[in-house]
Amino acid sequence: MGTWFTEKQTDHFGITAKVNRSLHSEKTDFQDLEILETEEWGNMLVLDDMVMTTERDEFVYHEMLAHVPLFTHPSPKKVLVVGGGDGGVIREVLKHSSVEKAVLVEIDGKVIEYSKKYLPTIAGALDDERVEVKVTDGFMHIAKSEREYDVIMVDSTEPVGPAVSLFSRGFYEGISKALKEDGIFVAQTDNPWFKADLMKQVHADVKETFPITKVYTANIPTYPSGLWTFTMGSNIYHPLQVSDERFFEIDTKYYTEEIHKACFALPKFVKDLTKE
Known part of the structure; x- marks a missing residue:
């Protein structure tokens, strides 16, 4: 099945994307930052487990x-x-x-x-x-x-x-x-x-x-x-x-x-x- 990232948008709903690999991940002075390479959306910027932007959209x-x-x-x-x-x-x-x-x-x-x-x-x-x-x-x-x-x-x-x-x-x-x-x-x-x-x-x-x-x-x-x-x-x-x-x-x-x-x-x- 591979690895999947899910942003939990409410307590009962989220959006999921298949991840090929994590390009970078760290806790900055302000937030958790991650760059994911996804199958559907290209590289994706995630802050505090929320999608900020993707190459595709x-x-x-x-x-x-x-x-x-x-x-x-x-x-x-x-x-x-x-x-x-x-x-x-x-x-x-x-x-x-x-x-x-x-x-x-x-x-x-x-x-x-x-x-x-x-x-x-x-x-x-x-x-x-x-x-x-x-x-x-x-x-x-x-x-x-x-x-x-x-x-x-x-x-x-x-x-x-x-x-x-x-x-x-x-x-x-x-x-x-x-x-x-x-x-x-x-x-x-x-x-x-x-x-x-x-x-x-x-x-x-x-x-x-x-x-x-x-x-x-x-x-x-x-x-x-x-x-x-x-x-x-x-x-x-x-x-x-x-x-x-x-x-x-x-x-x-x-x-x-x-x-x-x-x-x-x-x-x-x-x-x-x-x-x-």
Whole structure:
């Protein structure tokens, strides 16, 4: 039968993948880190027994976290990614020629190190000259920043361990101050099947800070339930009021202009969670 890895997504449900071998495993200062070579999904990054990304389906998450806010903002020049040490979001950010600087703030340097080694197609852009990598606490970096960024993307794990503070109202208020007046914020906000209460709380907290708060979805097969949500906050720009002239062709596998508009059409049970 071979070796199988199972992420227990609830007390009664999990997702399983056949593993050829473990490429690396260690307990870092912040979490348990493992890189698995899987039969179905290629190399897989696992943190605290939760799937973070795989070579086969990573493009969906990284494209949707990056391009929806970047096409919504008319001219993003300085972008911050909090978390995301695998480098996938940074790779997508750099596809926008208007971006002059992309800052990655990742608390666990080991994620960066082993992503570069075992996930080079994801992490390859981290050495780009437009990228500044800071191995430090994202919450504290936000707290020290003021009117600095055009777009801030929070690419965090689920709200456990070092990521707990990244799902708090205080963090969203700090993001509002770190953004320029017309800045845009987006975060991954888990799934509506198993984390409905988290989604509701995050949406309420973001809405207290940003007058324009919108939820959108994507299909990511190795994430719990496959239906994943993102929450965007803005003072000025509405993601569904983007001029057609704003869109330009980039190299993607999931994101398109049509997806940009369609991803905000929520299933009713998700819409009910956000009271939109």
